[in-house]
Amino acid sequence: GESVGLHLPTLSVQEGDNSIINCAYSNSASDYFIWYKQESGKGPQFIIDIRSNMDKRQGQRVTVLLNKTVKHLSLQIAATQPGDSAVYFCAEVNAGNNRKLIWGLGTSLAVNP
Amino acid sequence: DVKVTQSSRYLVKRTGEKVFLECVQDMDHENMFWYRQDPGLGLRLIYFSYDVKMKEKGDIPEGYSVSREKKERFSLILESASTNQTSMYLCASGGYTFGSGTRLTVV
Numbered sequence: 324g325e326s327v328g329l330h331l332p333t334l335s336v337q338e339g340d341n342s343i344i345n346c347a348y349s350n351s352a353s354d355y356f357i358w359y360k361q362e363s364g365k366g367p368q369f370i371i372d373i374r375s376n377m378d379k380r381q382g383q384r385v386t387v388l389l390n391k392t393v394k395h396l397s398l399q400i401a402a403t404q405p406g407d408s409a410v411y412f413c414a415e416v417n418a419g420n421n422r423k424l425i426w427g428l429g430t431s432l433a434v435n436p
Numbered sequence: 437d438v439k440v441t442q443s444s445r446y447l448v449k450r451t452g453e454k455v456f457l458e459c460v461q462d463m464d465h466e467n468m469f470w471y472r473q474d475p476g477l478g479l480r481l482i483y484f485s486y487d488v489k490m491k492e493k494g495d496i497p498e499g500y501s502v503s504r505e506k507k508e509r510f511s512l513i514l515e516s517a518s519t520n521q522t523s524m525y526l527c528a529s530g531g532y533t534f535g536s537g538t539r540l541t542v543v
Contacts, residue, residue, distance in 0.1 A: 357532060366440075366526050366534035367479075412479070416532075423494075424469075424532075428478040 335433045342400040344430045346413035349394060357424070358387060358398045359412045367412060370398070400432075408434045439463075442527050442535035449542050455514040457538050459527030468510035469528040470494075470502065472521075473537070479526065485510055517542045 336342045348356070355374040359367035373380045373387045373396075380387050386399040396413050410431050414424040443458035461468065469484040471494075481494030485504040499521060503511040510529075514521055522542045527535045 359534075364537075364539075366537045368534070369532055372532075423481065423484065424479075424528075426479045428476070 332428070333431045333433070335435060336403050338403060338405060338434055338436050340403055342398075342403045342407070342432060342434075344398045344400075344411050344413075344432065346396040346398075346427050347394060348396065348413075348415050348425075350415060350417070350425065351391070351394065353415045353417050355416050356387070356389065356396050357414045357416060358385075358396075359414065360407075360409045361412065361429070362409045370411075372416075403432075403434050405434050405436060408432055440527055440529045440533050440535040442525075442538050444538050445536060447538060447540045449514075449517050449540065451518060451542055453514075453517045453542075455517050455540065455542075457512040457514075457525055457527075457540070459510045459512070459529075459535055460508050461510075461529035461533075462508065463530065463533075464507065465530035466507070467530055468504070470500075470510065470512045471526045471528065472496070472523040473526055474523050482512065514540075519543070 355372055357372040358370040360370050361367045371382045371385050371387050373389050378389050384401045388397045410429040412429045413427045439462045441460045449455050467486050470482045471479045473479050480496050482500050483494050483502040485491045488504055488507050491502050501513045519542050525538045
């Protein structure tokens with residue numbers, strides 16, 4: 324069946340270091356992928372997305388890499404800050420399926436000062 | 437910016453009560469979604485709607501219904517609340533923009 328999963332359920336990094344959060348997916352019939360950040364008590368917040376015809380996209384301090392060969396997605400956060408502490412989700416989107424999101428379980432990122 | 441507003445941040449209801457959760461979006465999106473989020477289970481899709489008066493079941497529709505009478509409003513209804521429906525409920529509009537969530541406790 325379709326599934327999107329995360330390799331690491333928790334990640335602890337030092338402030339200022341770079342963080343890498345990984346995600347594996349199984350459904351190759353997708354249009355693009357989204358990374359979300361969810362802070363405690365809040366709804367998921369869109370961070371960055373990438374279309375399936377791309378392999379890299381950069382935003383402000385974040386980079387998403389897509390490797391379709393091995394069905395792997397990663398989110399890189401540069402110079403991680405305490406405010407980056409949150410749970411990060413990857414989600415897979417299939418436009419042919421009414422844009423339903425297929426979610427991973429999330430990775431908790433803890434930034435140590 | 438797209439705004440998705442959920443009417444309540446916290447709700448406490450009694451078992452057997454009928455519960456309405458409201459979600460309003462201001463960007464004329466056709467697609468709207470209701471999820472619940474539970475520790476260890478991630479986000480699970482309850483229902484979604486791709487147009488006014490249209491609805492489709494998600495992965496866990498049992499015990500829930502929805503209403504989409506106007507494009508901007510998508511309501512989730514718990515016909516008879518049960519304790520296993522205690523959860524965080526999240527509405528999404530256009531598929532990708534979420535509200536702040538409603539934490540529902542059924543006692």
